[in-house]
Amino acid sequence: MFAAAVLAVIAALVLVVVRVLKGPTLFDRVLAGNTVGTLAIILLTVLGFLNGRPEWIDIALTYGVLNLIGTLAILKFVRHGDLAHDAGEDRA
Amino acid sequence: MLLTLLVVVTIAIVRMRNLFGVIVLAGVYSFLMASVLIVYDAVDVAMTEAAVGAGVSTVLLLAALHLTKTMEYPQPRPAAIPLLVAVGVGAALVWATYDLPAFGLAETPINQHVVPYYLQNSLKETMVGNLVAAILADYRGFDTLGETTVVFTAGIGVLLLLKGRIPTRAGSRTPPRDGGTA
Incomplete structure (x- = not known):
């Protein structure tokens, strides 16, 4: 059962990597990159339960935070061209 | 896969x-x-x-x-010689791995030198339950301190490099549509 789940996750990874490589616009790539991170989280969790070490789920949570930071940094840079941009400046 | x-x-x-x-x-x-x-x-x-x-x-x-x-x-000319060197070095390294002893054997020198001592005495001497943490942070404490210093210095250098330039406000940076991977 778990092995089937792992295989499914890896198949999904293949599909997402294809999208990263082809993706006509940059945002397809960003979204696909984010999905790769999500799939890595799922893979980590499934393998943790498969190997009888469910405490890996804590590490999976950290992956989630990292994934969010990376994607947010890229998107913020695309929007503002600057990582330290203050959104309040736009409204003022 | x-x-x-x-x-x-x-x-x-x-x-x-x-x-x-x-x-x-x-x-x-x-x-x-x-x-x-x-x-x-x-x-x-x-x-x-x-x-x-x-x-x-x-x-x-x-x-x-x-x-x-x-x-x-794009690169002005194809870099044939560096590619050749890289492939050659890689092939030599792969060739060298055939002389290594099998992975995880207990009789190999790396597992005979200080590892038994660590396994026997680390809990008694360092009171750290995790053996890897005990070796890194206690037996090799100065080594780890040096590594941390190097990483810290590198971080400061990168921050200075990134900070030293006044950011240019000219032009919004909308990403161009990239045309494929080629």
Whole structure:
């Protein structure tokens, strides 16, 4: 059962990597990159339960935070061209 | 399977000219590498790979991209000699691995030198339950201190480099549509 789940996750990874490589616009790539991170989280969790070490789920949570930071940094840079941009400046 | 994906992503990183795409691909590579390490049961290393590769280096690469242009110029000439050298060195290293003793044998020198001592006495001497942590932070404490100093100095250097330039406000930086990986 778990092995089937792992295989499914890896198949999904293949599909997402294809999208990263082809993706006509940059945002397809960003979204696909984010999905790769999500799939890595799922893979980590499934393998943790498969190997009888469910405490890996804590590490999976950290992956989630990292994934969010990376994607947010890229998107913020695309929007503002600057990582330290203050959104309040736009409204003022 | 995962390794094949890694190879594909690496080739795409080398060939892509849009540096935004390269950064995204580097994050993808990092998460794939972390998955490979998870499959090999090395969760701590995978954790470091994801934190450094997908977290910090994405931000650092973006900050560096802020100082330059987003498109990379194609190489003026094909670099045949460096490719030859790299492939040669890689082949020599693979050839050298055939002389290594089998992985994990107890009789090999690396497992006979100080490892039995650590296994016997580390809990008594350091009161640290995790053997790896005991070796890194106690027996090799000065080594780890040196490494931390090096990393800290490098971090300061990078911060100074990124900070030293006054950010140019000219022109909004909308990403161009990148045309494929070639």
